[in-house]
Amino acid sequence: MHHPARGDAAGPIVEACRPLSARIVTDPAPGGVRSPLRTAKVAWAAIAEGATHHLVLQDDARLCDGFARHVRDAIAHRPDNGIALYTDWASPQNSYLTRLAAVAGSPWAPLSPMEWTPALAFLLPTATARELAGYLAPIPDEVTDDDQMIARFCRERRVPLLAAVPHLVDNRGMPTLITGHGGRHHATVWAAPPAPAAAHWNIGAEIDEALAARSRYxxxxxxxxxxxxxxxxxxxxxxxxxxxxxxxxxxxxxxxxxxxxxxxxxxxxxxxxxxxxxxxxxxxxxxxxxxxxxxxxxxxxxxxxxxxxxxxxxxxxxxxxxxxxxxxxxxxxxxxxxxxxxxxxxxxxxxxxxxxxxxxxxRRAPEPLITAGVIGGTRGEDIHDGSRHH
Structure with a gap:
Protein backbone atom coordinates (compact mmCIF):
# COMPACT_ATOMS: atom_id res chain seq x y z
CA MET A 1 0.00 0.00 0.00
CA HIS A 2 1.59 3.24 -1.15
CA HIS A 3 0.75 6.94 -1.12
CA PRO A 4 2.62 9.19 -3.60
CA ALA A 5 3.37 11.66 -0.80
CA ARG A 6 5.96 9.15 0.41
CA GLY A 7 7.93 9.26 -2.83
CA ASP A 8 9.89 6.05 -3.43
CA ALA A 9 9.21 4.63 0.06
CA ALA A 10 7.74 1.45 -1.42
CA GLY A 11 10.77 0.68 -3.59
CA PRO A 12 13.02 -0.68 -0.80
CA ILE A 13 10.16 -2.85 0.44
CA VAL A 14 9.78 -4.47 -2.99
CA GLU A 15 13.51 -5.24 -2.99
CA ALA A 16 13.46 -6.58 0.58
CA CYS A 17 10.65 -8.98 -0.34
CA ARG A 18 12.65 -10.79 -3.03
CA PRO A 19 12.40 -13.54 -4.16
CA LEU A 20 8.73 -12.87 -3.40
CA SER A 21 7.26 -10.70 -6.12
CA ALA A 22 5.76 -7.68 -4.39
CA ARG A 23 3.47 -5.34 -6.31
CA ILE A 24 2.90 -1.68 -5.44
CA VAL A 25 -0.74 -0.65 -5.02
CA THR A 26 -1.03 3.14 -5.07
CA ASP A 27 -3.83 5.13 -3.46
CA PRO A 28 -6.44 5.42 -6.25
CA ALA A 29 -7.38 8.97 -5.18
CA PRO A 30 -4.24 10.48 -3.61
CA GLY A 31 -5.62 13.99 -3.80
CA GLY A 32 -8.69 13.12 -1.77
CA VAL A 33 -9.19 12.88 1.96
CA ARG A 34 -6.42 10.68 3.37
CA SER A 35 -7.85 7.18 3.82
CA PRO A 36 -5.80 4.01 4.37
CA LEU A 37 -9.05 2.11 3.86
CA ARG A 38 -9.33 3.36 0.27
CA THR A 39 -5.96 1.84 -0.65
CA ALA A 40 -6.53 -1.26 1.49
CA LYS A 41 -9.61 -2.13 -0.58
CA VAL A 42 -7.44 -2.32 -3.70
CA ALA A 43 -4.55 -4.07 -1.96
CA TRP A 44 -6.64 -6.86 -0.45
CA ALA A 45 -8.31 -7.50 -3.81
CA ALA A 46 -4.96 -7.72 -5.67
CA ILE A 47 -4.44 -11.45 -5.09
CA ALA A 48 -2.08 -13.26 -7.46
CA GLU A 49 -3.49 -16.29 -9.24
CA GLY A 50 -2.33 -19.52 -7.65
CA ALA A 51 -1.23 -17.92 -4.38
CA THR A 52 -2.00 -19.75 -1.14
CA HIS A 53 -1.63 -16.64 1.05
CA HIS A 54 -1.87 -12.89 0.53
CA LEU A 55 0.29 -10.38 2.43
CA VAL A 56 -0.39 -6.64 2.54
CA LEU A 57 2.42 -4.31 3.64
CA GLN A 58 2.18 -0.56 4.18
CA ASP A 59 4.85 1.71 2.74
CA ASP A 60 6.38 2.67 6.09
CA ALA A 61 7.30 -0.96 6.85
CA ARG A 62 10.84 -2.16 7.47
CA LEU A 63 11.49 -5.84 6.75
CA CYS A 64 13.91 -8.12 8.60
CA ASP A 65 16.86 -9.69 6.83
CA GLY A 66 15.88 -12.81 4.89
CA PHE A 67 12.24 -11.74 5.07
CA ALA A 68 10.80 -14.07 2.39
CA ARG A 69 12.32 -17.19 3.94
CA HIS A 70 11.12 -16.33 7.41
CA VAL A 71 7.58 -15.60 6.21
CA ARG A 72 7.40 -18.93 4.40
CA ASP A 73 8.73 -20.76 7.46
CA ALA A 74 6.14 -19.12 9.70
CA ILE A 75 3.19 -19.77 7.37
CA ALA A 76 4.12 -23.45 7.11
CA HIS A 77 3.29 -23.91 10.81
CA ARG A 78 0.11 -21.79 11.02
CA PRO A 79 -1.34 -21.95 7.47
CA ASP A 80 -4.96 -21.33 8.47
CA ASN A 81 -4.45 -18.26 10.66
CA GLY A 82 -4.41 -14.57 10.05
CA ILE A 83 -0.80 -13.62 10.86
CA ALA A 84 0.39 -10.18 11.90
CA LEU A 85 4.09 -9.72 11.27
CA TYR A 86 4.11 -6.66 13.55
CA THR A 87 2.39 -5.21 16.60
CA ASP A 88 2.87 -1.64 17.78
CA TRP A 89 4.97 -1.40 20.93
CA ALA A 90 2.40 0.80 22.70
CA SER A 91 -0.91 -0.71 21.56
CA PRO A 92 -3.24 -1.08 24.58
CA GLN A 93 -3.61 -4.87 24.44
CA ASN A 94 -1.69 -6.48 21.59
CA SER A 95 1.69 -5.18 22.73
CA TYR A 96 1.22 -6.84 26.11
CA LEU A 97 -0.05 -10.08 24.56
CA THR A 98 3.05 -10.12 22.37
CA ARG A 99 5.35 -9.55 25.34
CA LEU A 100 3.51 -12.29 27.24
CA ALA A 101 4.05 -14.78 24.41
CA ALA A 102 7.74 -13.86 24.15
CA VAL A 103 8.33 -14.32 27.89
CA ALA A 104 6.29 -17.53 27.98
CA GLY A 105 8.55 -18.93 25.25
CA SER A 106 6.07 -18.98 22.37
CA PRO A 107 6.73 -17.88 18.77
CA TRP A 108 3.02 -17.11 18.41
CA ALA A 109 0.99 -14.44 20.20
CA PRO A 110 -2.82 -14.74 19.94
CA LEU A 111 -4.17 -11.22 19.47
CA SER A 112 -7.07 -9.43 21.09
CA PRO A 113 -10.41 -10.01 19.36
CA MET A 114 -11.42 -6.42 20.19
CA GLU A 115 -8.38 -4.25 19.43
CA TRP A 116 -7.56 -3.07 15.91
CA THR A 117 -5.68 -5.52 13.70
CA PRO A 118 -2.00 -4.58 13.13
CA ALA A 119 -2.37 -3.65 9.45
CA LEU A 120 1.23 -2.55 8.83
CA ALA A 121 2.03 -6.13 7.78
CA PHE A 122 -0.87 -8.58 7.81
CA LEU A 123 -1.31 -11.90 6.03
CA LEU A 124 -4.32 -14.12 5.32
CA PRO A 125 -5.01 -17.35 3.44
CA THR A 126 -6.19 -16.34 -0.03
CA ALA A 127 -9.78 -17.52 0.42
CA THR A 128 -10.11 -15.41 3.55
CA ALA A 129 -8.33 -12.48 1.88
CA ARG A 130 -10.92 -12.54 -0.94
CA GLU A 131 -13.70 -12.49 1.63
CA LEU A 132 -12.04 -9.53 3.35
CA ALA A 133 -11.75 -7.65 0.06
CA GLY A 134 -15.47 -8.15 -0.55
CA TYR A 135 -16.24 -7.08 3.01
CA LEU A 136 -14.23 -3.85 2.73
CA ALA A 137 -15.48 -2.84 -0.73
CA PRO A 138 -18.83 -1.25 0.27
CA ILE A 139 -17.52 0.57 3.35
CA PRO A 140 -17.22 4.34 2.68
CA ASP A 141 -13.64 5.58 2.31
CA GLU A 142 -14.42 8.25 4.90
CA VAL A 143 -14.27 5.54 7.58
CA THR A 144 -10.47 5.68 6.91
CA ASP A 145 -9.36 3.08 9.50
CA ASP A 146 -8.64 -0.14 7.63
CA ASP A 147 -7.24 -1.75 10.81
CA GLN A 148 -10.57 -1.33 12.64
CA MET A 149 -12.54 -2.76 9.72
CA ILE A 150 -10.18 -5.73 9.37
CA ALA A 151 -10.59 -6.41 13.09
CA ARG A 152 -14.37 -6.33 12.74
CA PHE A 153 -14.23 -8.72 9.78
CA CYS A 154 -11.98 -11.19 11.61
CA ARG A 155 -14.17 -11.02 14.71
CA GLU A 156 -17.38 -11.67 12.76
CA ARG A 157 -15.80 -14.49 10.71
CA ARG A 158 -13.98 -15.95 13.73
CA VAL A 159 -10.64 -15.78 11.95
CA PRO A 160 -7.93 -16.84 14.46
CA LEU A 161 -5.31 -14.08 14.71
CA LEU A 162 -1.69 -14.55 15.71
CA ALA A 163 1.36 -12.32 15.73
CA ALA A 164 4.71 -13.80 14.78
CA VAL A 165 7.19 -13.46 17.68
CA PRO A 166 9.68 -11.99 17.07
CA HIS A 167 8.15 -9.63 14.54
CA LEU A 168 9.46 -9.85 11.00
CA VAL A 169 8.44 -6.25 10.26
CA ASP A 170 9.11 -2.97 12.06
CA ASN A 171 7.80 0.54 11.49
CA ARG A 172 10.38 2.82 9.88
CA GLY A 173 9.15 5.74 11.95
CA MET A 174 8.15 7.88 8.98
CA PRO A 175 5.82 10.84 9.62
CA THR A 176 2.20 9.74 9.63
CA LEU A 177 -0.09 10.79 6.79
CA ILE A 178 -3.23 10.58 8.93
CA THR A 179 -4.32 13.18 11.47
CA GLY A 180 -4.48 11.81 15.00
CA HIS A 181 -2.02 8.96 14.39
CA GLY A 182 1.17 10.70 15.51
CA GLY A 183 3.77 9.60 18.02
CA ARG A 184 6.52 7.00 17.73
CA HIS A 185 5.68 3.58 16.38
CA HIS A 186 7.91 0.51 16.43
CA ALA A 187 7.73 -3.26 16.84
CA THR A 188 7.02 -4.77 20.26
CA VAL A 189 9.55 -7.62 19.86
CA TRP A 190 11.77 -7.02 16.84
CA ALA A 191 13.64 -9.81 15.03
CA ALA A 192 17.12 -8.38 15.43
CA PRO A 193 19.85 -10.41 13.70
CA PRO A 194 20.24 -13.30 13.74
CA ALA A 195 16.60 -13.90 12.78
CA PRO A 196 14.96 -17.15 13.96
CA ALA A 197 15.64 -20.52 12.36
CA ALA A 198 12.86 -22.44 10.60
CA ALA A 199 12.38 -24.72 13.63
CA HIS A 200 11.55 -21.68 15.78
CA TRP A 201 7.96 -21.60 14.48
CA ASN A 202 7.36 -25.32 14.94
CA ILE A 203 5.46 -25.54 18.20
CA GLY A 204 2.15 -27.17 19.10
CA ALA A 205 -1.09 -25.22 19.12
CA GLU A 206 -1.56 -25.90 22.84
CA ILE A 207 0.40 -22.74 23.65
CA ASP A 208 -1.89 -20.76 21.32
CA GLU A 209 -4.91 -21.91 23.33
CA ALA A 210 -3.29 -21.14 26.67
CA LEU A 211 -2.30 -17.64 25.59
CA ALA A 212 -5.59 -16.93 23.79
CA ALA A 213 -7.45 -17.63 27.02
CA ARG A 214 -5.87 -14.45 28.39
CA SER A 215 -7.89 -12.18 26.08
CA ARG A 216 -11.09 -13.89 25.04
CA TYR A 217 -13.31 -11.32 26.77
CA ARG A 363 7.78 -17.25 41.66
CA ARG A 364 4.75 -19.49 42.10
CA ALA A 365 1.91 -18.74 39.70
CA PRO A 366 -0.57 -16.20 41.07
CA GLU A 367 -4.16 -16.95 41.95
CA PRO A 368 -6.50 -14.12 40.87
CA LEU A 369 -8.60 -12.64 43.68
CA ILE A 370 -11.39 -11.25 41.49
CA THR A 371 -14.87 -12.02 42.78
CA ALA A 372 -18.48 -11.39 41.87
CA GLY A 373 -20.14 -8.76 44.00
CA VAL A 374 -22.98 -6.30 44.47
CA ILE A 375 -22.22 -2.63 43.93
CA GLY A 376 -24.69 0.21 44.21
CA GLY A 377 -27.55 -2.17 44.91
CA THR A 378 -27.36 -3.77 41.44
CA ARG A 379 -26.21 -7.36 41.22
CA GLY A 380 -23.41 -7.88 38.71
CA GLU A 381 -19.92 -9.18 38.15
CA ASP A 382 -18.13 -6.09 39.32
CA ILE A 383 -14.58 -5.84 40.52
CA HIS A 384 -13.64 -4.64 43.97
CA ASP A 385 -11.12 -5.32 46.67
CA GLY A 386 -13.36 -4.61 49.63
CA SER A 387 -11.33 -1.72 50.97
CA ARG A 388 -10.45 0.85 48.32
CA HIS A 389 -12.89 2.94 46.31
CA HIS A 390 -11.79 4.49 42.98
Whole structure:
Protein backbone atom coordinates (compact mmCIF):
# COMPACT_ATOMS: atom_id res chain seq x y z
CA MET A 1 0.00 0.00 0.00
CA HIS A 2 1.59 3.24 -1.15
CA HIS A 3 0.75 6.94 -1.12
CA PRO A 4 2.62 9.19 -3.60
CA ALA A 5 3.37 11.66 -0.80
CA ARG A 6 5.96 9.15 0.41
CA GLY A 7 7.93 9.26 -2.83
CA ASP A 8 9.89 6.05 -3.43
CA ALA A 9 9.21 4.63 0.06
CA ALA A 10 7.74 1.45 -1.42
CA GLY A 11 10.77 0.68 -3.59
CA PRO A 12 13.02 -0.68 -0.80
CA ILE A 13 10.16 -2.85 0.44
CA VAL A 14 9.78 -4.47 -2.99
CA GLU A 15 13.51 -5.24 -2.99
CA ALA A 16 13.46 -6.58 0.58
CA CYS A 17 10.65 -8.98 -0.34
CA ARG A 18 12.65 -10.79 -3.03
CA PRO A 19 12.40 -13.54 -4.16
CA LEU A 20 8.73 -12.87 -3.40
CA SER A 21 7.26 -10.70 -6.12
CA ALA A 22 5.76 -7.68 -4.39
CA ARG A 23 3.47 -5.34 -6.31
CA ILE A 24 2.90 -1.68 -5.44
CA VAL A 25 -0.74 -0.65 -5.02
CA THR A 26 -1.03 3.14 -5.07
CA ASP A 27 -3.83 5.13 -3.46
CA PRO A 28 -6.44 5.42 -6.25
CA ALA A 29 -7.38 8.97 -5.18
CA PRO A 30 -4.24 10.48 -3.61
CA GLY A 31 -5.62 13.99 -3.80
CA GLY A 32 -8.69 13.12 -1.77
CA VAL A 33 -9.19 12.88 1.96
CA ARG A 34 -6.42 10.68 3.37
CA SER A 35 -7.85 7.18 3.82
CA PRO A 36 -5.80 4.01 4.37
CA LEU A 37 -9.05 2.11 3.86
CA ARG A 38 -9.33 3.36 0.27
CA THR A 39 -5.96 1.84 -0.65
CA ALA A 40 -6.53 -1.26 1.49
CA LYS A 41 -9.61 -2.13 -0.58
CA VAL A 42 -7.44 -2.32 -3.70
CA ALA A 43 -4.55 -4.07 -1.96
CA TRP A 44 -6.64 -6.86 -0.45
CA ALA A 45 -8.31 -7.50 -3.81
CA ALA A 46 -4.96 -7.72 -5.67
CA ILE A 47 -4.44 -11.45 -5.09
CA ALA A 48 -2.08 -13.26 -7.46
CA GLU A 49 -3.49 -16.29 -9.24
CA GLY A 50 -2.33 -19.52 -7.65
CA ALA A 51 -1.23 -17.92 -4.38
CA THR A 52 -2.00 -19.75 -1.14
CA HIS A 53 -1.63 -16.64 1.05
CA HIS A 54 -1.87 -12.89 0.53
CA LEU A 55 0.29 -10.38 2.43
CA VAL A 56 -0.39 -6.64 2.54
CA LEU A 57 2.42 -4.31 3.64
CA GLN A 58 2.18 -0.56 4.18
CA ASP A 59 4.85 1.71 2.74
CA ASP A 60 6.38 2.67 6.09
CA ALA A 61 7.30 -0.96 6.85
CA ARG A 62 10.84 -2.16 7.47
CA LEU A 63 11.49 -5.84 6.75
CA CYS A 64 13.91 -8.12 8.60
CA ASP A 65 16.86 -9.69 6.83
CA GLY A 66 15.88 -12.81 4.89
CA PHE A 67 12.24 -11.74 5.07
CA ALA A 68 10.80 -14.07 2.39
CA ARG A 69 12.32 -17.19 3.94
CA HIS A 70 11.12 -16.33 7.41
CA VAL A 71 7.58 -15.60 6.21
CA ARG A 72 7.40 -18.93 4.40
CA ASP A 73 8.73 -20.76 7.46
CA ALA A 74 6.14 -19.12 9.70
CA ILE A 75 3.19 -19.77 7.37
CA ALA A 76 4.12 -23.45 7.11
CA HIS A 77 3.29 -23.91 10.81
CA ARG A 78 0.11 -21.79 11.02
CA PRO A 79 -1.34 -21.95 7.47
CA ASP A 80 -4.96 -21.33 8.47
CA ASN A 81 -4.45 -18.26 10.66
CA GLY A 82 -4.41 -14.57 10.05
CA ILE A 83 -0.80 -13.62 10.86
CA ALA A 84 0.39 -10.18 11.90
CA LEU A 85 4.09 -9.72 11.27
CA TYR A 86 4.11 -6.66 13.55
CA THR A 87 2.39 -5.21 16.60
CA ASP A 88 2.87 -1.64 17.78
CA TRP A 89 4.97 -1.40 20.93
CA ALA A 90 2.40 0.80 22.70
CA SER A 91 -0.91 -0.71 21.56
CA PRO A 92 -3.24 -1.08 24.58
CA GLN A 93 -3.61 -4.87 24.44
CA ASN A 94 -1.69 -6.48 21.59
CA SER A 95 1.69 -5.18 22.73
CA TYR A 96 1.22 -6.84 26.11
CA LEU A 97 -0.05 -10.08 24.56
CA THR A 98 3.05 -10.12 22.37
CA ARG A 99 5.35 -9.55 25.34
CA LEU A 100 3.51 -12.29 27.24
CA ALA A 101 4.05 -14.78 24.41
CA ALA A 102 7.74 -13.86 24.15
CA VAL A 103 8.33 -14.32 27.89
CA ALA A 104 6.29 -17.53 27.98
CA GLY A 105 8.55 -18.93 25.25
CA SER A 106 6.07 -18.98 22.37
CA PRO A 107 6.73 -17.88 18.77
CA TRP A 108 3.02 -17.11 18.41
CA ALA A 109 0.99 -14.44 20.20
CA PRO A 110 -2.82 -14.74 19.94
CA LEU A 111 -4.17 -11.22 19.47
CA SER A 112 -7.07 -9.43 21.09
CA PRO A 113 -10.41 -10.01 19.36
CA MET A 114 -11.42 -6.42 20.19
CA GLU A 115 -8.38 -4.25 19.43
CA TRP A 116 -7.56 -3.07 15.91
CA THR A 117 -5.68 -5.52 13.70
CA PRO A 118 -2.00 -4.58 13.13
CA ALA A 119 -2.37 -3.65 9.45
CA LEU A 120 1.23 -2.55 8.83
CA ALA A 121 2.03 -6.13 7.78
CA PHE A 122 -0.87 -8.58 7.81
CA LEU A 123 -1.31 -11.90 6.03
CA LEU A 124 -4.32 -14.12 5.32
CA PRO A 125 -5.01 -17.35 3.44
CA THR A 126 -6.19 -16.34 -0.03
CA ALA A 127 -9.78 -17.52 0.42
CA THR A 128 -10.11 -15.41 3.55
CA ALA A 129 -8.33 -12.48 1.88
CA ARG A 130 -10.92 -12.54 -0.94
CA GLU A 131 -13.70 -12.49 1.63
CA LEU A 132 -12.04 -9.53 3.35
CA ALA A 133 -11.75 -7.65 0.06
CA GLY A 134 -15.47 -8.15 -0.55
CA TYR A 135 -16.24 -7.08 3.01
CA LEU A 136 -14.23 -3.85 2.73
CA ALA A 137 -15.48 -2.84 -0.73
CA PRO A 138 -18.83 -1.25 0.27
CA ILE A 139 -17.52 0.57 3.35
CA PRO A 140 -17.22 4.34 2.68
CA ASP A 141 -13.64 5.58 2.31
CA GLU A 142 -14.42 8.25 4.90
CA VAL A 143 -14.27 5.54 7.58
CA THR A 144 -10.47 5.68 6.91
CA ASP A 145 -9.36 3.08 9.50
CA ASP A 146 -8.64 -0.14 7.63
CA ASP A 147 -7.24 -1.75 10.81
CA GLN A 148 -10.57 -1.33 12.64
CA MET A 149 -12.54 -2.76 9.72
CA ILE A 150 -10.18 -5.73 9.37
CA ALA A 151 -10.59 -6.41 13.09
CA ARG A 152 -14.37 -6.33 12.74
CA PHE A 153 -14.23 -8.72 9.78
CA CYS A 154 -11.98 -11.19 11.61
CA ARG A 155 -14.17 -11.02 14.71
CA GLU A 156 -17.38 -11.67 12.76
CA ARG A 157 -15.80 -14.49 10.71
CA ARG A 158 -13.98 -15.95 13.73
CA VAL A 159 -10.64 -15.78 11.95
CA PRO A 160 -7.93 -16.84 14.46
CA LEU A 161 -5.31 -14.08 14.71
CA LEU A 162 -1.69 -14.55 15.71
CA ALA A 163 1.36 -12.32 15.73
CA ALA A 164 4.71 -13.80 14.78
CA VAL A 165 7.19 -13.46 17.68
CA PRO A 166 9.68 -11.99 17.07
CA HIS A 167 8.15 -9.63 14.54
CA LEU A 168 9.46 -9.85 11.00
CA VAL A 169 8.44 -6.25 10.26
CA ASP A 170 9.11 -2.97 12.06
CA ASN A 171 7.80 0.54 11.49
CA ARG A 172 10.38 2.82 9.88
CA GLY A 173 9.15 5.74 11.95
CA MET A 174 8.15 7.88 8.98
CA PRO A 175 5.82 10.84 9.62
CA THR A 176 2.20 9.74 9.63
CA LEU A 177 -0.09 10.79 6.79
CA ILE A 178 -3.23 10.58 8.93
CA THR A 179 -4.32 13.18 11.47
CA GLY A 180 -4.48 11.81 15.00
CA HIS A 181 -2.02 8.96 14.39
CA GLY A 182 1.17 10.70 15.51
CA GLY A 183 3.77 9.60 18.02
CA ARG A 184 6.52 7.00 17.73
CA HIS A 185 5.68 3.58 16.38
CA HIS A 186 7.91 0.51 16.43
CA ALA A 187 7.73 -3.26 16.84
CA THR A 188 7.02 -4.77 20.26
CA VAL A 189 9.55 -7.62 19.86
CA TRP A 190 11.77 -7.02 16.84
CA ALA A 191 13.64 -9.81 15.03
CA ALA A 192 17.12 -8.38 15.43
CA PRO A 193 19.85 -10.41 13.70
CA PRO A 194 20.24 -13.30 13.74
CA ALA A 195 16.60 -13.90 12.78
CA PRO A 196 14.96 -17.15 13.96
CA ALA A 197 15.64 -20.52 12.36
CA ALA A 198 12.86 -22.44 10.60
CA ALA A 199 12.38 -24.72 13.63
CA HIS A 200 11.55 -21.68 15.78
CA TRP A 201 7.96 -21.60 14.48
CA ASN A 202 7.36 -25.32 14.94
CA ILE A 203 5.46 -25.54 18.20
CA GLY A 204 2.15 -27.17 19.10
CA ALA A 205 -1.09 -25.22 19.12
CA GLU A 206 -1.56 -25.90 22.84
CA ILE A 207 0.40 -22.74 23.65
CA ASP A 208 -1.89 -20.76 21.32
CA GLU A 209 -4.91 -21.91 23.33
CA ALA A 210 -3.29 -21.14 26.67
CA LEU A 211 -2.30 -17.64 25.59
CA ALA A 212 -5.59 -16.93 23.79
CA ALA A 213 -7.45 -17.63 27.02
CA ARG A 214 -5.87 -14.45 28.39
CA SER A 215 -7.89 -12.18 26.08
CA ARG A 216 -11.09 -13.89 25.04
CA TYR A 217 -13.31 -11.32 26.77
CA UNK A 218 -15.12 -14.04 28.67
CA UNK A 219 -13.89 -13.74 32.24
CA UNK A 220 -13.15 -10.93 34.70
CA UNK A 221 -9.69 -12.30 35.46
CA UNK A 222 -8.44 -11.20 32.03
CA UNK A 223 -6.05 -8.24 32.17
CA UNK A 224 -3.10 -6.56 30.52
CA UNK A 225 -0.19 -4.58 31.95
CA UNK A 226 1.04 -1.41 30.28
CA UNK A 227 3.77 1.16 30.74
CA UNK A 228 2.68 4.55 29.46
CA UNK A 229 3.67 8.06 30.46
CA UNK A 230 6.14 6.51 32.91
CA UNK A 231 3.47 4.67 34.88
CA UNK A 232 2.92 0.93 35.13
CA UNK A 233 -0.81 0.24 35.08
CA UNK A 234 -3.15 -2.74 35.06
CA UNK A 235 -6.12 -2.84 32.77
CA UNK A 236 -8.87 -5.33 33.59
CA UNK A 237 -10.56 -6.14 30.27
CA UNK A 238 -14.09 -6.10 31.74
CA UNK A 239 -15.94 -8.30 29.23
CA UNK A 240 -19.66 -7.74 28.57
CA UNK A 241 -19.40 -4.05 29.48
CA UNK A 242 -19.25 -2.79 25.91
CA UNK A 243 -16.00 -0.93 26.44
CA UNK A 244 -14.05 -0.51 23.17
CA UNK A 245 -10.94 -2.61 22.62
CA UNK A 246 -8.72 0.46 22.41
CA UNK A 247 -9.92 1.85 25.73
CA UNK A 248 -6.98 2.62 28.01
CA UNK A 249 -8.82 3.12 31.30
CA UNK A 250 -6.38 1.56 33.74
CA UNK A 251 -5.53 1.37 37.43
CA UNK A 252 -2.13 2.08 38.95
CA UNK A 253 -0.34 -1.20 39.64
CA UNK A 254 0.27 -0.52 43.35
CA UNK A 255 -3.45 -0.05 44.02
CA UNK A 256 -4.75 -3.00 42.03
CA UNK A 257 -2.10 -5.71 41.75
CA UNK A 258 -3.77 -7.66 44.56
CA UNK A 259 -6.58 -8.39 42.10
CA UNK A 260 -4.18 -10.44 40.00
CA UNK A 261 -2.78 -12.38 42.91
CA UNK A 262 0.24 -10.47 44.22
CA UNK A 263 0.64 -7.77 46.86
CA UNK A 264 2.31 -4.44 46.21
CA UNK A 265 4.57 -5.23 49.18
CA UNK A 266 5.92 -8.32 47.45
CA UNK A 267 6.68 -6.36 44.29
CA UNK A 268 8.39 -3.55 46.20
CA UNK A 269 10.36 -5.97 48.38
CA UNK A 270 11.65 -7.75 45.28
CA UNK A 271 12.92 -4.48 43.84
CA UNK A 272 14.58 -3.43 47.11
CA UNK A 273 16.26 -6.80 47.45
CA UNK A 274 17.52 -6.75 43.89
CA UNK A 275 18.91 -3.22 44.16
CA UNK A 276 20.74 -4.12 47.39
CA UNK A 277 23.06 -6.30 45.33
CA UNK A 278 23.25 -3.99 42.31
CA UNK A 279 26.66 -3.20 40.83
CA UNK A 280 27.51 -0.82 38.04
CA UNK A 281 25.42 2.10 36.79
CA UNK A 282 22.33 2.43 38.97
CA UNK A 283 18.99 2.94 37.18
CA UNK A 284 17.12 6.20 37.88
CA UNK A 285 14.80 5.68 40.85
CA UNK A 286 11.38 6.74 39.59
CA UNK A 287 11.29 4.79 36.32
CA UNK A 288 13.01 1.84 38.03
CA UNK A 289 9.92 1.26 40.19
CA UNK A 290 7.59 1.24 37.16
CA UNK A 291 9.77 -0.98 34.96
CA UNK A 292 10.37 -3.42 37.82
CA UNK A 293 6.64 -3.68 38.55
CA UNK A 294 5.77 -4.20 34.89
CA UNK A 295 8.44 -6.85 34.41
CA UNK A 296 7.53 -8.72 37.58
CA UNK A 297 3.82 -8.80 36.73
CA UNK A 298 4.64 -9.95 33.21
CA UNK A 299 6.82 -12.75 34.53
CA UNK A 300 4.08 -13.89 36.93
CA UNK A 301 1.55 -13.97 34.09
CA UNK A 302 3.86 -15.96 31.83
CA UNK A 303 4.53 -18.43 34.65
CA UNK A 304 0.79 -19.00 35.01
CA UNK A 305 0.45 -19.66 31.27
CA UNK A 306 3.32 -22.13 31.31
CA UNK A 307 1.90 -23.88 34.39
CA UNK A 308 -1.35 -24.64 32.55
CA UNK A 309 0.28 -26.27 29.51
CA UNK A 310 -0.22 -30.03 29.08
CA UNK A 311 3.47 -30.50 28.23
CA UNK A 312 6.58 -28.52 29.20
CA UNK A 313 7.62 -25.71 26.87
CA UNK A 314 11.26 -24.66 26.34
CA UNK A 315 11.98 -21.46 28.26
CA UNK A 316 12.06 -18.08 26.60
CA UNK A 317 15.42 -16.99 25.25
CA UNK A 318 17.24 -14.10 26.96
CA UNK A 319 17.07 -12.25 23.63
CA UNK A 320 13.26 -12.46 23.54
CA UNK A 321 12.88 -11.31 27.14
CA UNK A 322 15.27 -8.44 26.64
CA UNK A 323 13.52 -7.28 23.45
CA UNK A 324 10.13 -7.30 25.20
CA UNK A 325 11.46 -5.20 28.09
CA UNK A 326 13.48 -2.84 25.88
CA UNK A 327 10.42 -1.80 23.88
CA UNK A 328 8.60 -1.03 27.16
CA UNK A 329 11.49 1.20 28.26
CA UNK A 330 11.69 2.94 24.88
CA UNK A 331 7.96 3.47 24.41
CA UNK A 332 6.64 3.88 27.95
CA UNK A 333 8.98 6.27 29.75
CA UNK A 334 7.79 9.62 28.49
CA UNK A 335 6.84 11.80 31.47
CA UNK A 336 9.14 14.68 32.40
CA UNK A 337 11.69 13.68 35.00
CA UNK A 338 10.95 9.97 34.67
CA UNK A 339 12.81 8.92 31.54
CA UNK A 340 15.94 7.09 30.54
CA UNK A 341 17.94 10.24 29.87
CA UNK A 342 21.04 8.54 28.45
CA UNK A 343 22.28 5.22 27.12
CA UNK A 344 23.57 4.12 30.53
CA UNK A 345 20.18 4.77 32.17
CA UNK A 346 18.40 2.90 29.37
CA UNK A 347 20.67 -0.15 29.63
CA UNK A 348 20.33 -0.23 33.43
CA UNK A 349 16.53 -0.04 33.24
CA UNK A 350 16.42 -2.84 30.67
CA UNK A 351 18.68 -4.97 32.87
CA UNK A 352 16.39 -4.28 35.82
CA UNK A 353 13.25 -5.15 33.83
CA UNK A 354 14.77 -8.41 32.62
CA UNK A 355 15.68 -9.33 36.21
CA UNK A 356 12.10 -8.57 37.28
CA UNK A 357 10.67 -10.81 34.55
CA UNK A 358 12.96 -13.68 35.55
CA UNK A 359 12.03 -13.25 39.23
CA UNK A 360 8.33 -13.33 38.31
CA UNK A 361 8.80 -16.45 36.20
CA UNK A 362 10.43 -18.23 39.13
CA ARG A 363 7.78 -17.25 41.66
CA ARG A 364 4.75 -19.49 42.10
CA ALA A 365 1.91 -18.74 39.70
CA PRO A 366 -0.57 -16.20 41.07
CA GLU A 367 -4.16 -16.95 41.95
CA PRO A 368 -6.50 -14.12 40.87
CA LEU A 369 -8.60 -12.64 43.68
CA ILE A 370 -11.39 -11.25 41.49
CA THR A 371 -14.87 -12.02 42.78
CA ALA A 372 -18.48 -11.39 41.87
CA GLY A 373 -20.14 -8.76 44.00
CA VAL A 374 -22.98 -6.30 44.47
CA ILE A 375 -22.22 -2.63 43.93
CA GLY A 376 -24.69 0.21 44.21
CA GLY A 377 -27.55 -2.17 44.91
CA THR A 378 -27.36 -3.77 41.44
CA ARG A 379 -26.21 -7.36 41.22
CA GLY A 380 -23.41 -7.88 38.71
CA GLU A 381 -19.92 -9.18 38.15
CA ASP A 382 -18.13 -6.09 39.32
CA ILE A 383 -14.58 -5.84 40.52
CA HIS A 384 -13.64 -4.64 43.97
CA ASP A 385 -11.12 -5.32 46.67
CA GLY A 386 -13.36 -4.61 49.63
CA SER A 387 -11.33 -1.72 50.97
CA ARG A 388 -10.45 0.85 48.32
CA HIS A 389 -12.89 2.94 46.31
CA HIS A 390 -11.79 4.49 42.98
Missing amino acids: RSHDEYVVQVKDSRCSIRLLRPHTGEPGGNEFCWYWQDWCDLIGVSDREVAAGLAGHLDGWSGHRPPARPAVEIWAAGYLLGLDAAAVRRDLPAPLPPATPTAIRAAVASWVDSGLTAAGCTASNAADRAALIDLGVAAVVRGLR
